[in-house]
Amino acid sequence: MAVYKRGYTRYQGALTGHWARFFVLPRFAWRRLLEQRLVVILLVAATFWPLLCAGFIYVSNHADLLLGFDQKMSAFLRIDSRFFVIFMNAQSVFAILLSAFAGPSLIAPDLANGALSLYFSRPISRVEYVLARLLVLLGMLSLVTWVPGVLLFFMQSAMAGWSWFASNWQLGVGVFFGFLLWILLVSLVAMASSAYVRWRIVAGALVLGVFFVLAGAAELTNAVLRVEWASAFNPGRAMNQIWCAMLGADPIPGPNATFCFIVVSIMAALLLFVLNRKLRPVEVVS
Amino acid sequence: MTAEFRLRQAWTIARLQLRRVFFSKRSSWVYLLALFPSVPFFGHAIEVKLSQSRYASRVTAAAILESIREGDTDEEVLKTAGEPVHERKFRRGPRGEASVEYRNLIYFDGERRWFLHFEAGILQNKRSRPLIDFEDDRKVFAGVFQYFYLRLAVFFGCLGIFMNLFRGEILDKTLHFWFLAPARREVLLAGKYLAGLIAATLIFATGAALSFGLMLWPQDAVELSAFWRAQGPEHLFWYATAAAAGCVGYGSLFLAAGLLVRNPVVPAIVILFWEGINGILPAALQKFSVLYYVQSLAPIPPPMDANAPALIQLLMSPADPPSTVAAVCGLLAVTALVLWIASRSVQRIEINYGTD
Numbered sequence: 001m002a003v004y005k006r007g008y009t010r011y012q013g014a015l016t017g018h019w020a021r022f023f024v025l026p027r028f029a030w031r032r033l034l035e036q037r038l039v040v041i042l043l044v045a046a047t048f049w050p051l052l053c054a055g056f057i058y059v060s061n062h063a064d065l066l067l068g069f070d071q072k073m074s075a076f077l078r079i080d081s082r083f084f085v086i087f088m089n090a091q092s093v094f095a096i097l098l099s100a101f102a103g104p105s106l107i108a109p110d111l112a113n114g115a116l117s118l119y120f121s122r123p124i125s126r127v128e129y130v131l132a133r134l135l136v137l138l139g140m141l142s143l144v145t146w147v148p149g150v151l152l153f154f155m156q157s158a159m160a161g162w163s164w165f166a167s168n169w170q171l172g173v174g175v176f177f178g179f180l181l182w183i184l185l186v187s188l189v190a191m192a193s194s195a196y197v198r199w200r201i202v203a204g205a206l207v208l209g210v211f212f213v214l215a216g217a218a219e220l221t222n223a224v225l226r227v228e229w230a231s232a233f234n235p236g237r238a239m240n241q242i243w244c245a246m247l248g249a250d251p252i253p254g255p256n257a258t259f260c261f262i263v264v265s266i267m268a269a270l271l272l273f274v275l276n277r278k279l280r281p282v283e284v285v286s
Numbered sequence: 287m288t289a290e291f292r293l294r295q296a297w298t299i300a301r302l303q304l305r306r307v308f309f310s311k312r313s314s315w316v317y318l319l320a321l322f323p324s325v326p327f328f329g330h331a332i333e334v335k336l337s338q339s340r341y342a343s344r345v346t347a348a349a350i351l352e353s354i355r356e357g358d359t360d361e362e363v364l365k366t367a368g369e370p371v372h373e374r375k376f377r378r379g380p381r382g383e384a385s386v387e388y389r390n391l392i393y394f395d396g397e398r399r400w401f402l403h404f405e406a407g408i409l410q411n412k413r414s415r416p417l418i419d420f421e422d423d424r425k426v427f428a429g430v431f432q433y434f435y436l437r438l439a440v441f442f443g444c445l446g447i448f449m450n451l452f453r454g455e456i457l458d459k460t461l462h463f464w465f466l467a468p469a470r471r472e473v474l475l476a477g478k479y480l481a482g483l484i485a486a487t488l489i490f491a492t493g494a495a496l497s498f499g500l501m502l503w504p505q506d507a508v509e510l511s512a513f514w515r516a517q518g519p520e521h522l523f524w525y526a527t528a529a530a531a532g533c534v535g536y537g538s539l540f541l542a543a544g545l546l547v548r549n550p551v552v553p554a555i556v557i558l559f560w561e562g563i564n565g566i567l568p569a570a571l572q573k574f575s576v577l578y579y580v581q582s583l584a585p586i587p588p589p590m591d592a593n594a595p596a597l598i599q600l601l602m603s604p605a606d607p608p609s610t611v612a613a614v615c616g617l618l619a620v621t622a623l624v625l626w627i628a629s630r631s632v633q634r635i636e637i638n639y640g641t642d
Contacts, residue, residue, distance in 0.1 A: 100551050199457050204551035205449070209442045212558070216438040217322060223426050224326035225333070229342070 018131060021123060025132035030139060033102050042101060043143060046094035049150035053087050054155060061159040079156050081249035084171055088178060088243050092236065094144045095186050096211050101191020104141050105204030106133045111198045111278070120281040130191070130275060137187035146179035174246035182239050185264060188271040189235075195278035211235060228254045234264040239264065290483075292411060295469045299477025300484070300498075307447060311452075316446055319439040320493030325428055327500035334418050334504040337542035341371045341394040341417075348369050348395040350415070354402070358409045362368040367393055370402075409573040420509045425589055427501045430526060431494065432581055432588035436532050437561065440490050445554055447486050455535040459639045472629045478637045479541055479625065486533035491526040498522055530584040531617055535576030538621040542628035545635060569606070579617040582607035 014037035018233070033039050060077040110116055119129055153172040157165040193206040218234035231237045231254040245248065245257030254264075307313060337462075346367050354363055372392035379385030389404040395419070403411040416422075455461035464474055471627035498521070503508060536557075561577045572578045581588060587607075608616060 038549075097555065100555075201453065201549050201551065202449075203458070204549065205442075205445055205554055208551060208554060208558070209445075213319065213438050213442060216434045220323060220430050220434045221326045223429060224323075224330050 015135055022132055023135075025124075025129070026135045026139065029106060029133070029136040032074055033105070033136070033140060036101070038101050039098065039140075039265075042094065042098050043046040046091065046098070046144035049087070049090045049094075050152060052207060053083075053148075053152055057152060057156050057159065061156070064113075067083050073234070079160070080168075081171060081174075081244075084149070084153070084175055084238065084247055085243050085249045087184065088175065088182075089144075089236070089240060090276075091148065092239065093184055095141045095182060098191040098206070099137060099186045099202045100139075100145060100207040102138040103137055103187065103207060104200045107194040107279070108198050108200040108203050111195060116279065117281045125277075126281075130279065134184075134187050134189055137190060138183055141183045141186065142179075145183060146176050146259075149175040149179055166274055171247055174243065174248075178243045178246050181242065181264070185235060185239070185268060188268055188275070192271040192274040192278075195275055229259070231255055232260045235264070237266070248277055287467045292470070292473050293317065295473050296477040296480060296605060299464075299469065300480040302418050303478055303481035304484060307450075307481055312450065313447070313485075316443045319443045320489045321496065322439070323434060323497040324500050326494065327497050328471070328616045329495065330423075331500055331504040337399075341399075344369060344394065345396045346393045348398070351395055351400045354409065354412060356412060357408050360391070360407050360409070361539050363391065369400075379388075383629075391613070396407055396511070400433075407466075418504055418506070420505050423501055423505070424586065428500065428584065428586035429589050431584060435490075435494060436577065436580055436584075437490065440486075440529060440532040441536055441556060441558065441561070443490060444482075444486055444533055445540050445550065448479075448482045448537045448540035449544040449550045450606070451482050451541060451544060453548075453550065456617055456637070457641060462637050465637065467523070471632045471635075475541075475625070477542050482535060482541065483537050485528040486537055490529040490533055494525045494529040498525055517585070524583055524585045528580055531583055531614070532576065532580045534621050535617050538624040538628070539576065542631065543623045545631045558564060573616070576617070576620070579608065579620070581611040582613045583610065597625055 002212045041090075056077070057079055060079050066107075070222075110119065120126065150172060151155075151177055157168075189210050190203075190207050193210065194200070194203040197203045197206055202214075202246065215234040215236055218230045218237065221230035221233075232241075237254065239261040241251050241254060242264070246253070287377045291559065350367050368640045370391040371394045372390075375387065377385040377387050386406050388559040389407070391402040391404070393402070395414075398414045398416050400412065402409055452461065455464065465471070467474075469477075502518075503514075505513075540550070540553070540555060543550060543557075547553050559577055564572055564575045564577050607613070
C-alpha cells in the first residue's frame with residue numbers, strides 16, 4: 001500500500017477564449033511599459049509635433065488670417081500630401097526612439113532567463129508569441145504615429161469641409177497604412193535585436209545602430225559608387241519614398257517606391273528569419 | 287605600491303581584456319562597422335578597372351564627341367562617332383497614348399565617358415564625366431570619413447566596445463571577480479580603458495587606412511605617384527590619427543557612461559544628438575564635443591551636404607577649427623576629465639546584478 005497517494009483529474013471548468021489568452025501577453029507588457037519613466041517621457045514628447053501640426057491646420061483653415069499673405073505664404077500653409085509626409089517623417093523618429101526603449105524588454109528577458117519553455121508549455125504557439133509581442137509594440141507605437149496622423153486628417157476634414165475630404169480621402173488611408181508599414185518594420189527590428197543579443201540594454205543600442213548605421217551606409221554607398229539605388233537600404237528614406245507614392249506627393253530623387261518596397265520586404269523577411277532562428281523553446285548548449 | 291607596479295597591474299588587466307575585446311563573438315559587428323566603408327571603395331575600384339579594360343578597344347576621339355550637338359539625330363551621331371561602348375533602347379509613354387522611343391548611347395574618349403540621350407531619334411542631352419576623378423574621389427573619401435566613419439562607425443563601435451568593459455561584466459555577472467583581485471579600482475579602470483583603446487584604435491585606424499588604400503588603387507598611376515610624393519603619407523597618417531582620436535574621446539565618454547548609467551541607449555541618444563547638432567550650435571558650444579576636435583585633425587574639411595534643407599544650411603556655422611596641437615590637447619583634456627569622473631564612480635560602485 002502506498003504511503004502517499006494523490007490522484008489528478010483534468011480541469012473541467014470554463015476555459016478562457018483563444019483571443020483572451022492571446023491578449024494576456026500584451027496586457028501585462030503594456031502595463032509594465034507604462035511604468036517606465038522614459039517611455040512615458042517619450043510618449044509625451046511625441047505629442048509636441050502633432051500639436052504644432054494641429055495649430056498649423058487651424059491657421060491654414062482660417063482664411064481671414066491669411067488675407068494679408070502673398071501667394072507663396074498661402075502655398076506654404078496649404079494642407080496637402082507634402083504636409084502629411086513631413087508629419088510622418090518627424091513622427092517616425094519618435095517611433096524609432098520608442099522602439100529602442102520599449103522593444104528590447106519584450107523578448108530578451110524571456111530568452112536570457114530561459115522563460116520561453118514556460119510560455120510554450122501553455123496553449124500558445126511560437127507564431128502567437130511573436131504576434132502578441134508585435135501587438136505590444138503596435139499598440140505603443142500607434143500612439144505616436146497613425147493615431148495622431150488620422151486625428152490630424154479628421155481635424156483638417158472637419159475644418160475644410162466635405163469637399164476636401166472627398167478629394168483627399170486617400171491621404172487619411174495613406175497615413176494609416178504608411179504608418180502601419182513603418183510600425184511593422186520598426187517592431188521587427190526591435191524584436192529581432194532583442195532576440196539576437198539577449199541583453200535588454202544592448203538590444204536598445206542595437207535598434208538605434210541599425211537605423212542610423214544603415215542610413216549612413218546607404219548614403220556612403222551612393223556617394224562612392226555615384227548611384228542612387230542604395231538609398232533603398234536606408235529604412236527612413238525607403239519609407240519616405242513609399243509614403244510619397246501612397247499619398248501622391250512628389251518623391252525625392254532616388255529609387256522608386258516599388259524598389260523601396262521590395263527592399264523593405266526583404267529586410268522584414270530577414271528579421272523574421274532571425275526571430276524564427278532565435279525563438280526556440282529548447283536549445284542545445286555546446 | 288609604486289607607480290610602476292600599478293602600471294604593470296594595469297597592463298596585465300589590459301592584456302587579459304584585450305583577448306576578449308578582439309576575439310569575442312560580440313566584437314564581430316565592430317569589425318563590420320570598421321571595414322564596411324572599404325566594400326563600396328573596393329566595388330568602385332573594380333568597376334573602374336573593368337570599365338577601363340572593356341572600353342580600351344572602342345575609344346572615340348574627344349574632338350568628334352565635342353562636335354556632336356543637341357538636335358542631331360541618332361543615325362548622324364552613329365555615323366560620325368562610330369560604335370558606342372554601351373547602348374540602350376526603350377519605349378515609354380503615357381498609358382493610352384503612343385509611346386516614344388528613347389535611346390541612350392555611351393562613348394569613351396580615353397578619359398571621359400560621354401552620355402547621349404535621344405528622344406524619338408533626336409539628341410536631347412549630352413554630358414560627359416571622367417571615368418575616374420582623383421580630386422572628386424578624395425572629396426568623397428573625406429565626406430565618408432567625416433560623416434560615416436567618425437559620426438557613426440567610430441561612435442557606435444566605441445559604444446559597443448567601451449560600454450561592454452564594465453556594463454558587459456555586470457550583465458555577465460562577472461564584475462566581482464575583477465573587484466576581488468588585489469588591484470585598486472582606478473587601476474582596473476585604467477587597464478580596461480587601455481584594452482578598449484588599443485582594440486578600437488587598431489580596428490578603426492586599420493579600417494580607415496584600408497578604405498584610403500582602396501580609394502587610391504584605381505587612380506591614374508602618374509597622379510597617384512605625384513600625390514604619394516606630396517601629401518599622401520601625411521593624409522593617411524592624419525586620417526588614421528583622427529580615427530584613433532575619435533576612439534580616445536568617445537571611448538572615455540562611453541566607459542564613464544557604462545559606469546554611471548544602466549541603460550546605454552540614453553547616453554547614446556544624448557551624445558548622438560549633441561554631436562549631430564554640433565554644426566549648428568554657437569561656436570562656444572561646439573567646443574564641448576568630441577567631434578569638434580577630431581574632425582579638425584582630418585586633412586580635408588567635410589564637404590557641405592548639398593541636399594541638406596535650406597534652414598540647416600543657413601544655420602550651419604562651423605566654428606574655426608583649432609590648431610592640431612590645440613585639438614590634441616583639448617581632446618586629451620576632455621578625456622582626462624571624463625576618466626577622472628569615471629574613476630570616482632568606479633570607487634563607489636556597489637555590485638547589484640539586478641535584472642539586466
